[in-house]
Amino acid sequence: MIPGKFDYYAPTSVDEAIDMLVTHGSEAKILAGGQSLIPAMRYRLAVPEVLIDINGLTDLNYLKQVNGHLAIGAMCREVDLEESDVVQSQYHLLADAAEVIADPLVRNQATVGGNIAHADPANDHPAVMLAYDATVVAKGPSGERTIPIDSFFTDLFESALSEQELLTEIRIPTPGANSGGAYVKLERKVGDYAIGAVAVQLTLAADGTVAAARIGLTNVYYMPMRATGAEAALIGQDPSDEAVLEAAGIAAAAECDPSADLRGSAAYKRDVIRTLAKRAITKAVERAR
Amino acid sequence: MSQHNVSININGTEHSHDVDARLLLVHYIRENCDLTGTHIGCDSTSCGACTVIVDGRAIKSCTMFAVQASGKEVETIEGVADGGLHPIQEGFWEMHGLQCGYCTPGMIMCAKTLLEKNPDPTEEEIRWGISGNLCRCTGYNKIVEAIQYAAEKINQPEAASA
Incomplete structure (x- = not known):
């Protein structure tokens, strides 16, 4: 498969790259690693008229x-x-x-x-x-x-x-003291997008409860999302309590909105998120201790 | 569409051509330079059959434009043997690391950087290292054994050839 036609520019400074963006505007795409852009161009899902290659920066x-x-x-x-x-x-x-x-x-x-x-x-x-x-x-x-x-x-x-x-x-x-994080992903095979994945970064209080937590979810919403409900279910709670973990998992599963596709039904993906959230939180807590 | 003069050192030889910006590196290697050992498998950044080494890192040459490789050093399967078979090639031969052979050039290029980075990998590290290269024949076991053979040979050249 051959990408569509485009003009290629390789600026040698950030300012030069910005000048090119100003000149070409919406016709231009930035080429960095190209590992999403070039496949999209081969499929003609993306047909930019101008590529500005920043690999020289x-x-x-x-x-x-x-x-x-x-x-x-x-x-x-x-x-x-x-x-x-x-x-x-x-x-x-x-x-x-x-x-x-x-x-x-x-x-x-x-x-x-x-x-x-x-x-x-x-x-x-x-x-x-x-x-x-x-x-x-x-x-x-x-x-x-x-x-x-x-x-x-x-x-x-x-x-x-x-x-x-x-x-x-x-x-x-930089994570402070008593902080830990984890990313847990389920994929069908190496190289595929996630069926679902959960990113957790949290901080424990001196009594072992969760003082602060932020949770992000991969590929279960139309855009990148935070699981604020799951965060709320954790904060102030004892994360070694299975009921707390389950509540956070259920909250994450409820607030995401996955689409059914070849990786599974929406209901399956919600349950994947429930389970992965619990695993990611557990791993993050272990690292924070 | 812009045209560019590219100069790429492939296996120690300078190649220079005027190419369209959209020409992919794998097509440049195969069609402009007649080095057809680098294969096109999936054409979708999935299979790794087109793996080459650019400035020391193994990449999928279907996912880089030729113009991006201008001024860089590229190594393809044709540059691996030096006099005799490279230990990785010998490993694939001795341990039956290939059946149809289509994925083999990519596997060998990937394995080469893997062993340069980690000369004594565990089985798990080898499997992880080649996880971007698909093989539909072997089930991978023989490929892993081929790379283990090569690692042993590189680390202890006399013992392995004895």
């Missing part, structure tokens, strides 16, 4: 711990998360996700920024970043701005980024 290829957060540059590849000691030792939720995204060959090329900018509810990072309460940094012709993840995703494949803005960085707050 090597100053966006970083992953570093700064001022209380993990800064992930737009050209940081998924494999870099897997190979990062900081991620593996301090960001367990992110580390869990990094090893179940697509497959190893795709992860060698795919970027974290692209996974988020694509705003696909079936992608793994949106739920992860919702659970982390991450911040997206975007740069456009009028300068840089930060977008809280809660207001980043606006619809299916739609985000708060304007056509003239480039996602340049994602910031994940």
Whole structure:
């Protein structure tokens, strides 16, 4: 399968890339890892007239711990998360996700920024970043701005980024003491989208109850979603109580809205979410202790 | 549609052509450079038959444009044997790691970077490492054994050839 025709540009600086976005606007797509975009172009689901390849922006290829957060540059590849000691030792939720995204060959090329900018509810990072309460940094012709993840995703494949803005960085707050996170995903096979997945990041109080919790769900809603009902069912409660876990699981299953497809019926997916939520919470609690 | 002059070092040889921006790297390798060892399987970023190594990392060449690889070093199955068979190729031969052989070039390219990164992988690490490469014949057991054979040979060249 051969993609449609397009003009290709390879800027060498962020400012040059933004100038190109300003010039080409809605006709242009940013090419980062390309692991969602190029398949969509081969199927002609996407037929952009202009591709702006940001692989040459090597100053966006970083992953570093700064001022209380993990800064992930737009050209940081998924494999870099897997190979990062900081991620593996301090960001367990992110580390869990990094090893179940697509497959190893795709992860060698795919970027974290692209996974988020694509705003696909079936992608793994949106739920992860919702659970982390991450911040997206975007740069456009009028300068840089930060977008809280809660207001980043606006619809299916739609985000708060304007056509003239480039996602340049994602910031994940460094988990504090007594914090833990986990990502639990059910997939039919490696490389397929999740049947469902649950991202949990929580903090325990001194008495062992849940002081704070954020939960994101993958591929069970028309856009990336937070399971605020499940969060409410946890906060202030003892997570070692099976009834508390079950209540959180039931809340998550009730508030998602999966579509029936070849991966299962809506009822099946809701039950998957109920079960995965309980597992993810349990794993996050173990890590927080 | 924009045209671009690309120069790609494939297996140590410089290749240079004017290509359409939309030309995929796998088509460039096969059709412009006549290196047909790199296979097209699914054409949908699923199967890994088109796996090549670009600047040290194994990627699916159906999911990269040729213009993106300009200036980079690409290694394909044709560049693996050096005089005799590479230990991974020998492993596939000795351990019956292939039946129809269609997935084999991709499997070998993936295994090559896997062993470069992790010279002594466990069976689970091998299975995980090749999880982006589909084989519809072998059931994978013989492929895993082929890679284990290669790892042993690379780590202890004398013991394995004795």
